[in-house]
Amino acid sequence: MSVHAQAQAQAQAPTAAAQATRAAIIDTAERLYRTLGYQKTAVADIARALRMSPANVYRFFPSKAAITQAIAARILDGLEAAAWAVARGPGSAPDRLRALFRLLQEQTLALFFDQRRMHDMVAAALTEHWGIVAAHIGEIDAAFRHIVADGQAAGVFAAIDADEAARMMHGACVLFTHPILVQECQDTKDLPQMAARMAEFCLRALRPDC
Amino acid sequence: MSVHAQAQAQAQAPTAAAQATRAAIIDTAERLYRTLGYQKTAVADIARALRMSPANVYRFFPSKAAITQAIAARILDGLEAAAWAVARGPGSAPDRLRALFRLLQEQTLALFFDQRRMHDMVAAALTEHWGIVAAHIGEIDAAFRHIVADGQAAGVFAAIDADEAARMMHGACVLFTHPILVQECQDTKDLPQMAARMAEFCLRALRPDC
Numbered sequence: 001m002s003v004h005a006q007a008q009a010q011a012q013a014p015t016a017a018a019q020a021t022r023a024a025i026i027d028t029a030e031r032l033y034r035t036l037g038y039q040k041t042a043v044a045d046i047a048r049a050l051r052m053s054p055a056n057v058y059r060f061f062p063s064k065a066a067i068t069q070a071i072a073a074r075i076l077d078g079l080e081a082a083a084w085a086v087a088r089g090p091g092s093a094p095d096r097l098r099a100l101f102r103l104l105q106e107q108t109l110a111l112f113f114d115q116r117r118m119h120d121m122v123a124a125a126l127t128e129h130w131g132i133v134a135a136h137i138g139e140i141d142a143a144f145r146h147i148v149a150d151g152q153a154a155g156v157f158a159a160i161d162a163d164e165a166a167r168m169m170h171g172a173c174v175l176f177t178h179p180i181l182v183q184e185c186q187d188t189k190d191l192p193q194m195a196a197r198m199a200e201f202c203l204r205a206l207r208p209d210c
Numbered sequence: 211m212s213v214h215a216q217a218q219a220q221a222q223a224p225t226a227a228a229q230a231t232r233a234a235i236i237d238t239a240e241r242l243y244r245t246l247g248y249q250k251t252a253v254a255d256i257a258r259a260l261r262m263s264p265a266n267v268y269r270f271f272p273s274k275a276a277i278t279q280a281i282a283a284r285i286l287d288g289l290e291a292a293a294w295a296v297a298r299g300p301g302s303a304p305d306r307l308r309a310l311f312r313l314l315q316e317q318t319l320a321l322f323f324d325q326r327r328m329h330d331m332v333a334a335a336l337t338e339h340w341g342i343v344a345a346h347i348g349e350i351d352a353a354f355r356h357i358v359a360d361g362q363a364a365g366v367f368a369a370i371d372a373d374e375a376a377r378m379m380h381g382a383c384v385l386f387t388h389p390i391l392v393q394e395c396q397d398t399k400d401l402p403q404m405a406a407r408m409a410e411f412c413l414r415a416l417r418p419d420c
Contacts, residue, residue, distance in 0.1 A: 123394075126394055127394070158414075160414075164407065164411070165411070167407075168382075168407060168408055168411035169411075171382065171385045171404065171408060172378075172381065172382040172385070172408070172411075174384055174385045174388075174391070175381045175382070175384045175385075178384075178391065180390055180391070180394070181384070181388065181390070181391070184333075184336055184337070184390070194381065197374065197377075197378060198378055198381060198382070201374070201375070201378035201379075201412075201415050202411075202415065204368075204370075204414075204415035204416075204417075205411050205412065205414035205415040206414075207414075207417070207419075207420075208420075209417075210417075210418075210420040
């Protein structure tokens with residue numbers, strides 16, 4: 001390692017430690033939101049759980065809202081990575097569409113069902129961090145569009161506007177993927193089947209024109 | 211009028227008066243829910259606005275929950291009547307479907323947008339009076355099914371399961387008709403176009419098979 005590289009590594013060492021602390025704060029905050037509740041969790045609680053001072057937490061995040069934003073971004077990043085893995089995966093375009101409907105339904109249920117304490121955090125994210133949510137919606141739309149375009153290239157889907165088809169299919173998923181609806185839902189056992197049925201209905205819309 | 215009929219009319223007179231009082235209680239409660247807020251409105255407030263005693267209100271409704279249920283039922287009855295008027299109205303089956311998508315979107319917006327105070331009442335209806343909401347969903351499904359069956363009889367829609375197609379189309383409407391989502395929505399100006407686009411996408415699913 002050159003002297004220059006050593007100096008660089010030393011300069012980056014605090015950054016790596018800082019990233020670990022940031023991650024620990026996000027982990028702890030998310031755990032407290034899920035157990036104690038979003039509204040009831042104060043920065044002081046997060047600091048206490050980490051055996052650090054609130055002032056130290058504030059060195060990394062200027063506010064509880066900034067922590068919430070980081071949690072929301074991490075959850076949504078994970079969802080997007082999983083969606084792209086399906087969209088770019090093997091299998092026919094129709095089968096990948098079916099898998100994407102299923103994935104979105106399963107992930108939402110896993111993230112938010114029986115996690116009613118997350119309701120307030122989701123509501124806060126929807127109102128205070130709408131930019132992040134809107135970007136997420138756009139990213140999932142793009143994964144749908146990728147599959148539609150693949151199916152059109154393979155001749156199995158009609159040559160309709162792929163953006164529009166993607167937007168409508170993702171819109172139709174709201175029924176079983178919107179965290180607030182899933183949290184309010186009384187019959188989550190029906191949601192997997194609902195996702196599968198909606199996928200088949202949407203695939204009919206993509207049939208090539210006669 | 212026969213003596214018997216007169217006796218009957220007299221016996222019914224209190225019932226008509228009772229119905230008028232019931233309606234006045236529901237009207238007043240709904241107005242207070244929309245202005246003061248659902249949580250903040252007590253039976254005592256409703257009684258005071260009507261210049262009657264709380265005990266008199268309780269003669270007609272055993273609880274605030276019973277009043278809420280009556281309000282929810284009345285709102286949903288109005289929506290259902292409007293949906294059936296579209297479903298049984300003139301015009302081709304595709305045009306009636308477009309009109310039903312539009313109606314559901316417009317009615318939800320009119321009933322719940324800028325009425326954030328109604329949020330708690332809707333949430334209460336969804337949890338405490340789910341039976342009424344489920345019956346309403348079934349009724350709107352039936353209006354969709356009526357149009358699908360008409361279109362199938364006319365040969366313009368594919369001979370698929372009409373129940374299933376109706377259920378999926380109504381499910382796709384959740385995006386722009388669920389009161390909680392519409393209340394959370396940041397861009398309600400886009401909702402009419404979203405309803406129109408979703409109608410066209412769903413109509414593609416109904417195209418006859420080649």
